[in-house]
Structures are given as C-alpha cells and as structure tokens.
Amino acid sequence: MMQTLAETLKNKKIEPKPHALKHEWQAFAYKIWKDYSNNKKDLPRVIQLVKRYNENYRGYLDSAYNFCKDYQGPVPKIKLFYWKFWQLKKQNEREGKPNTGRTEGMRQTGESGQECSKPAESPEKPESKNSIK
Numbered sequence: 047m048m049q050t051l052a053e054t055l056k057n058k059k060i061e062p063k064p065h066a067l068k069h070e071w072q073a074f075a076y077k078i079w080k081d082y083s084n085n086k087k088d089l090p091r092v093i094q095l096v097k098r099y100n101e102n103y104r105g106y107l108d109s110a111y112n113f114c115k116d117y118q119g120p121v122p123k124i125k126l127f128y129w130k131f132w133q134l135k136k137q138n139e140r141e142g143k144p145n146t147g148r149t150e151g152m153r154q155t156g157e158s159g160q161e162c163s164k165p166a167e168s169p170e171k172p173e174s175k176n177s178i179k
Contacts, residue, residue, distance in 0.1 A: 071100040078111055082123035092124070095131070106134040 067073050075096035079089045110130035114123045
C-alpha cells in the first residue's frame with residue numbers, strides 16, 4: 047500500500063547529522079528542543095537562547111530544563127522552559143548576584159576540591175618609599 051507524502055514526512059524522524067554538532071551547547075539545545083517541542087520553528091530560537099546564555103547562565107538553563115521534565119499540563123513545555131529560565135535570570139538580577147548561573151545549593155570549590163569560603167583576593171601593592179603620608 048502506498049503512503050501519502052504527508053504520512054511519509056510525519057513518520058520521518060528529524061535528527062541532526064553527527065558532524066553538524068561542533069559544540070556541547072548545540073547538543074544541549076537540540077536535546078531541549080527534541081524533548082519539549084519538536085516543532086521546526088522552535089529550533090532556531092532554542093539554539094539562539096542556549097548559545098547566548100550558555101556560558102554565563104548554564105545553571106539556569108539546566109534548572110529550567112529539569113523543572114519542565116515531569117510537567118503534564120495545558121501549557122507547552124517549551125513555553126514553560128522559557129518562562130522558568132527568564133524567571134531565574136530576572137531573580138538573579140534583582141538580587142544583585144554575579145552572573146555565574148549557579149543555583150543556591152551549589153558550592154564553589156577550589157583546585158584542590160576543598161570548599162572555598164571567599165574568592166581569592168589580589169595581593170596588595172607594597173607602599174613605595176617615596177609615597178607621601
């Protein structure tokens with residue numbers, strides 16, 4: 047039995063070619079899109095969002111992704127993802143925290159793996175002999 051063109055296209059799975067993904071953030075953007083939308087029109091928007099905010103707000107992207115995993119409701123998951131990400135970003139800006147993208151529960155550790163209490167401070171410049179006091 048012959049399939050119509052619409053049925054054939056509906057059954058065809060859209061997946062990127064392995065050589066097309068050069069960066070980790072591209073794979074993450076594709077994962078978000080595949081899990082939450084699968085609409086071709088949403089893919090460029092998701093890629094743009096992840097590319098722009100991956101470096102400084104990766105923790106917020108991950109938090110928004112995990113927030114939407116178990117959601118079952120009338121709002122599309124991709125819209126919920128966008129909403130949660132912007133909510134976390136705006137909350138960060140209101141509190142005046144640095145743009146690390148870290149969540150409250152994450153600890154900052156140094157090279158040795160020990161927890162850091164304060165960021166490393168720059169050494170003070172010694173006073174010169176000719177300075178006026």
